Structures are given as structure tokens and as C-alpha cells.
Amino acid sequence: DRVLHIVPKTFQQVQQVQHLCNTLLLDLWKPLLPEDIWAGEDVHVRVPAPLVQEVKDRLDEHRISYDILKQDVQTLVDQSVPRVGGSSRQGPAGYNYTQYHPMEEIYQWMTQIREGNSELVTQHDLGKTIENRTIYYLQISQPSNKNKKIIWMDCGIHAREWISPAFCQWFVKEILQNYKSDPKISRFLQNLDLYILPVLNVDGYIYSWEKERLWRKNRSPYMNGTCYGTDLNRNFNSSWGTIGVSYNCSSNIFCGSGPESEPETRAVAQFIERRKEDIVCYLTIHSYGQYILTPYGSTTKPPSNNEELLQVAEKAAAALMGKYGTSYKVGSTSSILYNNSGSSRDWAHMIGIPFSYTFELRDKGSYGFVLPEDQIEPTCEETM
């Protein structure tokens, strides 16, 4: 279908255009009625695809000028949004946690965090993405002779959910800035190690910065490079491919060619599998929706420790709400959201990690994936 912009110049042309609209029953957008067409005035008419050529021919025949109404927009807004401080790379002291950062800056940030907090933080290579970029996680671990249990948190499994990596970075900052002064945090670190993966889907995240802001999947090529991307959160080996997925690469919930077909999935899965005895809590951060989701998505059958899972989640939601009044809903994905299989959270629970949660951060759809930077701080504060 096309919307044509026609400007009839003479009364005769007006009549010809009116005739065309009436005989072909074209959908006039402007004006609304053929009798309101005037010489020298804009006419916008939608022409169904099969008639486009015919209409063009007729207009040409009568030498009536037209063009295709494109969204020929040029922005009045200066697209270089003033991002003051976003490029200062003086180390964590200069790092702006209330802005979104591209992957390059996040890589640099990790290095600086590691170097500036070497008594506590180590950086590790989890594996490579399909485009051969490195996936790093940070380990925050207070030296002790205790064998500590692990809390794992990954962010950025879905490229467009920018608030998620922003939260992981904020989280690291908060812990490192306050572990000496805040008794809660220092007690935490005495008994637990924190493993934080700021961006899991590195390729996808970069793609959402450079090419398509609302991209979701990874950048794995399929069908001879004519179709890209697997939804990493449908690619884990938890009832893989059974529900809430597509087997078609062009879908945004394409589950891949098999469970763990994607290198990113494998990188996470292999690591967690190896350390599962020590991992007591698996957290994966998404947006949007404002939910704390418990297993499962693939079935409504509740997990064995459902009561406890919900209880803890309810407490978290209440604490969160206490900060700014933001309300989060708590429940299993299959009961309060929709069914889906192959999620990382389901898989983590299935292999034995007792506390496994998906967080869907702000908001509820007003801004959705393009959450304004001025909401980074409150979102992160309340989620902390």
C-alpha cells in the first residue's frame, strides 16, 4: 500500500483525481471527501498495493504530479543529546551511573573497577559471543578462609533492556562504595560472594546502540545470513522449545537451533553448572513490567520450594515499594506473565539452585524499553 501526495493544478486535474478516487474507491486521507479537493491543495490518498501501478499510470497519463508520502522526516531536535560526563573516563570516580553507557565504556569501567578495588574484585572471562567478543563477569569476594556461597546476577540478556546493565553497574558501585561503612553489606560479604555479569548479550547490546534500539536477541546468523538472532532467554535447556517460543528465526522469541545452541548461553550454563553446588541464588535482570518472577515459565506446576520462593520475593517487593512507592508484582512467570520455555531462570532452578528469580525492572509500558535516564537512579535505588 502507498499513500500518495498529489497536488492537482487545474480544475480539470481536480476532476480527474476525483474520478479516480470514486471509481477505484480509494481511501482519501486528505481531504476526507472527493468534493473537497481543490486545485493547488494537498491531496493524500491511500492506494491499495494492487492498484498502485494503475493509479500511477493514470496520473502520469493526465500529467498530474504526485509523490510518495514518505516519513520524510528530519529531526528538529538536536540528536546529540547533551550527555555531559558520559565520556569522562577518569575511573569510577568520574563514571556517571545515571546515564546509559555503550559497551566500550562498560568494558573500560570493568577494568577500572577491578583495578580500583583489587582487594575485593576480580574480573573473569566467561566465554565469547557469536561475534567473538568477550563476556566478562566481576567477582566480589572478601578474602577469608570460609568457603562462601555464591549469589549470581546477570544483566543484559536482552539487548534493548538498557536499564538492566545500568542496574548491574549501579549494584557493583553501591557494594564497593559502602561495604566498609554499611553493616548489612559488610555482613553480606562475610558470608557470600557476589558474581555480577553486567552484559550477557554483548553483541545484541552493541547492536541496539548502533543499529536498532529495540533489538532483543543475540546476533547469531541463520539461514545463510538472511536472518539473525536467537532469544537467549528461550535457549536454555529447561523444557527447551516446548512453549512460548518460535522455531522461526525471524521471530523475536526464536529459541535457537537447539538447547544451548548459542555460545552466550553455553558460556553461562557451563559456568553455573560447574559451580552449582555453591550457588545459592540466581538472579537475572530484565525490563520492563515491574515483576519479581519465580519459576516456572514452562509449566504451572510449582517448584518444590515455592512457598519460600514467594515469601522472599514478597519481602523484596515490599522493601522495594518502601523506597518510592513503586509496585512490583510477585509470582511465577506462567501464572502472572505468560508461558515460555528455555529461560535461564527456569534452568537454574531445575539444576538445583534454590533461589532463582527474574526481575523485570521499571516501568509498566509508558516508556517501556526506552526508560529515561532520570529514572536510572530511582530504579536502581529501589531495587537495591
Added chain:
Amino acid sequence: IPGVGHKYYLQFTTEDYRSRENVGSCLATVLFEKGNSPPAVTINCADTKDEKQIQEEDNAFYQKLKQQTKPIVANDIPDSYGNIEPAFEPVWALAVVGSSKIMWEKSTENLSYSMAQVKSAKQWIRQDDFIEFDYTVLLHEIPTQEMISCHLRVIWLPGHPLKVKYFCASDNQWFEETSGMESGSAAGILQEKEEN
């Protein structure tokens, strides 16, 4: 209801799209019958927001837009960082109302939508009093997670029903809708929040 379909009873509050303040509460029933017909809906709402205030806000909006001598043209509202230029807020607001018509028609028992972003907006200056905008909007579809691109044309005058024409990338036909009952209000935009 065996043999007929599914009936839902809803109780929910509505909030202003931008300020998130509570503006009313509603009771509704929605009956999805087997087959693809749109559901039968009964609804009753009690608005807590002041009618007069809504009218004033609408008129202020309208005046701002009418003062334009050059047609407004913009894209990516909000931008990648979530920013909306204050000057473009009413443009965005009008797109939200127009999109809500699309979403009302497209939603099914299994598919829901929210407006993710205005990809482009172009104003058509009219000789009469109406405000007219052409939009490309992206609708986020759940649970497929797809972004549906829709072309939307909105014609508005405060106190009059909003006239909406649209087609979405996946549609094979165009839709035209005039909101019959309520006048489209770009200022008091509502987003339903399900409580039950």
C-alpha cells in the same frame, strides 16, 4: 463458560500516563467468545479527575500546537535514552491516544500491546481548526515480543471525537476509527492498570 468462551471480570484503577496519578476506577466484564470476533465489553468507570481540568489541559495542548506556523516534524520520541523534548510532549501524547485506538482493536485474549516509541511524527497544517498528525509508531506485542510498525493518522479538536486512520505492517487492510462516545483527550491520557 463451557461451550461459549471465557468471561473475565475486571476491577482496575486508571492513572495519568505521565504523572502516574490515580484518575479513576473501573469495573468491567469482557467476554471472549469462540471464534475471532472482538470481545463483548461492558464497562463502568468513575473518574476522579476533574472534567474541567481535563478540558483546560486539552485546550492548553491545543493552543500550543495551533501556534505552530511551521509543521512539526520529529522522530524517535522518546529517543534512545528515554528523553522527550518538552516541545514534543503533546505530539507524543496525541500519538499515545491514537495508538490506544489501534491497540484496542488489535488486542485479543492472547495478545496485548503497549506503545514503545514514536518513530516519526509529521504535522499537516490545516486551514480549519483541526490538528492533524501523521505518525509511524512501534507497538510492543506481548507475548511474541515483536515490535509492530504502524502508520497512524490522527485528526483532533478538543471536544470532538478523535479521528484515527491506521494500518500496521502485518495488516492487509486499513482501519478507520472514530471514537464515538468519548471525546479524545490528549492531556488526560489513561493507562489501565489491572488490579484483578
